[in-house]
Amino acid sequence: MERWFVILIAGLCVVLVTPRRAEYAQENVPVTVEAELKKARRCNQEGKAAEALKLLDGIKDKVDDAHRWAYHAHRGDALFELRRPSEALVEFEASVKADAKCWVQLRQAKALHVLGRWGEALVILDDVKPKDNEAAERDTLRLICDGPFKQRWPHAYRKLEATSGRFSVIANAGMQDAELDALDAKLAAIDTTTDEGKRAAEQLLSPSENAPKIARFLDDASKRFLETLKIDALKIPKGVAFRAFIVRGEERFRPIADVFAHDAHQFNEGEELVGLYSTSHKVLIVRDSGDKPDALTGLSPEILRTLLHEAWHQVFDAMCVTRPRWLDEGLAEYFAHIEREKDAIQFGALIREHPTRADGSREVSRFSVFIKALEDGMLPSLQEFIATRDTFEQWETKDVGLNYAYGWALAYYALKGTDETLHKAYLDCIAKLIDGGELPDVLEKTLNPELLKKLESGFQEFFRDLAKRKP
Structure with a gap:
C-alpha cells in the first residue's frame, strides 16, 4: 500500500511539473537571426524605427553571411527614418555589397539624394534592374536627381x-x-x-x-x-x-x-x-x-x-520624426505670413486680408477665418484642438480651413503674443520632439491639459483685441 501511494504521488508531481517545464522552455526559445530580422522589418514598416534598431543591435554578433544583406538593409531603413541619413547610407552600401538587392539599391539612391549627391545616385539608378513594382520608384528618384x-x-x-x-x-x-x-x-x-x-x-x-x-x-x-x-x-x-x-x-x-x-x-x-x-x-x-x-x-x-x-x-522633416499636424501646419502658415520691408522679408506678419487677385478673386485670410469662428462660438478649445488634430486623417476630416487658421493662430500667439508661459512651452514642445520625444510624453511635459485650460481665456481675448484694432 505504501509503495502504491509513493508511485501515485510521484505521478501527480510529473503531471503538475511537466506543463511548467514546457512553459519555461517556450519562454527561453533560442533567438534566431531570421526571426529577429522579420521583427525588425515589421517594426520599420509600422514606424517603430528605434525599436527596430534595438532588435538589430541584439543580433549583430550572430548574423551569418546569408542574412548579412538583410541585417544592413533593415538597419539602413531604421537609421534613415530616425533622420540619420549618412549612417543609413553606410548600411545600405554594406547590404548591397553583401547581396545587391534592387530595393536596397533604390534606398541607397534615396539616401544619396537626401545628402545632395545626385550624380552618384544616378549612377546607381542607371545600374539597377527593377522588378515591375520597383520601376516607378526608380523613375521617380531619377526625376528628382535629373x-x-x-x-x-x-x-x-x-x-x-x-x-x-x-x-x-x-x-x-x-x-x-x-x-x-x-x-x-x-x-x-x-x-x-x-x-x-x-x-x-x-x-x-x-x-x-x-x-x-x-x-x-x-x-x-x-x-x-x-x-x-x-x-x-x-x-x-x-x-x-x-x-x-x-x-x-x-x-x-x-x-x-x-x-x-x-x-x-x-x-x-x-x-x-x-x-x-x-x-x-x-x-x-x-x-x-x-x-x-x-x-x-x-x-x-x-x-x-x-x-x-x-x-x-522640408526643414522640419529633416530634423524631426514626430511632427503633429497642428504644429507643423501652424508653423508653416506662420512663416508663410510675410510682409515686405524695403529689401527684406519679415516673417510672422498679421495679414487681415489678402490683396485682390488679377481676376477679381481674393483669398480668405487665416485671421478672418479664425475671428469668424471665434465670434460664432465655433472654436474648439486649445486642449481639444491639440488632442484631435494630430494625424492627416484627423486634420482633413474636420473643418480643414479652420484647422489651418487655428494652427496659425496658436503659432502666432505663442511666438508673438503676451503669454511667456505659452511661449516657453511651445518652444520646449518643438525642441523635445526634435530630440526624439514621444508625442504623449512631450505634451505632458509642455502643452498639457492643465496649462492649456489656464491659457484658454487669454488666447481668445488676445485675438478679440486684435480684431477690434484698426489695421
Whole structure:
C-alpha cells in the first residue's frame, strides 16, 4: 500500500511539473537571426524605427553571411527614418555589397539624394534592374536627381540650377520656353570635346537670374526659421541638402506634381494645387504663375507664401520624426505670413486680408477665418484642438480651413503674443520632439491639459483685441 501511494504521488508531481517545464522552455526559445530580422522589418514598416534598431543591435554578433544583406538593409531603413541619413547610407552600401538587392539599391539612391549627391545616385539608378513594382520608384528618384527640365532641354537644363547653402533650386522662372529651346539647340551644336567648346558651353550655362535668387532666399529663410524657434542649426543632420523645383506653367507643373500625389495626401484629383512637399521623397515642388514677380526672388507674393510654407515642412522633416499636424501646419502658415520691408522679408506678419487677385478673386485670410469662428462660438478649445488634430486623417476630416487658421493662430500667439508661459512651452514642445520625444510624453511635459485650460481665456481675448484694432 505504501509503495502504491509513493508511485501515485510521484505521478501527480510529473503531471503538475511537466506543463511548467514546457512553459519555461517556450519562454527561453533560442533567438534566431531570421526571426529577429522579420521583427525588425515589421517594426520599420509600422514606424517603430528605434525599436527596430534595438532588435538589430541584439543580433549583430550572430548574423551569418546569408542574412548579412538583410541585417544592413533593415538597419539602413531604421537609421534613415530616425533622420540619420549618412549612417543609413553606410548600411545600405554594406547590404548591397553583401547581396545587391534592387530595393536596397533604390534606398541607397534615396539616401544619396537626401545628402545632395545626385550624380552618384544616378549612377546607381542607371545600374539597377527593377522588378515591375520597383520601376516607378526608380523613375521617380531619377526625376528628382535629373530635375524636371532635363528631358525637354537635355543640353540647357543646367542653366536652370543654382545652389546656396543647403538648398539646390531648379527653376525655369523668368525664362521663356522659346528662349530655352534656342539655347538648347545652340549648345547641341558646340563641340565640347575641345577646350574652346567647353568654355563656350560653360559661359552659356551660367545660371539664369531667378534660380540663384530663390536659392539664396530659401537658404536665408531656413536659417531664420531656426533662429525664430531657437533651434540649433546642428539639429539638421550633417550633409543634408534640400531639393526644390519651381516650375512655371500648369501644363508642365501638374504632371510632375502628380508623380508625388500618392505621397502625403497633399491634394485631391481636380483640386487646384500651387505647391507641395513630398515627405517620402524629400523634394519641394511649387508652381510659378509668372504674375507680378518680386525683385527679391522673381516670384509673385502668393507663390512666395506657398514656397515658404512648403520650405518649413522640408526643414522640419529633416530634423524631426514626430511632427503633429497642428504644429507643423501652424508653423508653416506662420512663416508663410510675410510682409515686405524695403529689401527684406519679415516673417510672422498679421495679414487681415489678402490683396485682390488679377481676376477679381481674393483669398480668405487665416485671421478672418479664425475671428469668424471665434465670434460664432465655433472654436474648439486649445486642449481639444491639440488632442484631435494630430494625424492627416484627423486634420482633413474636420473643418480643414479652420484647422489651418487655428494652427496659425496658436503659432502666432505663442511666438508673438503676451503669454511667456505659452511661449516657453511651445518652444520646449518643438525642441523635445526634435530630440526624439514621444508625442504623449512631450505634451505632458509642455502643452498639457492643465496649462492649456489656464491659457484658454487669454488666447481668445488676445485675438478679440486684435480684431477690434484698426489695421
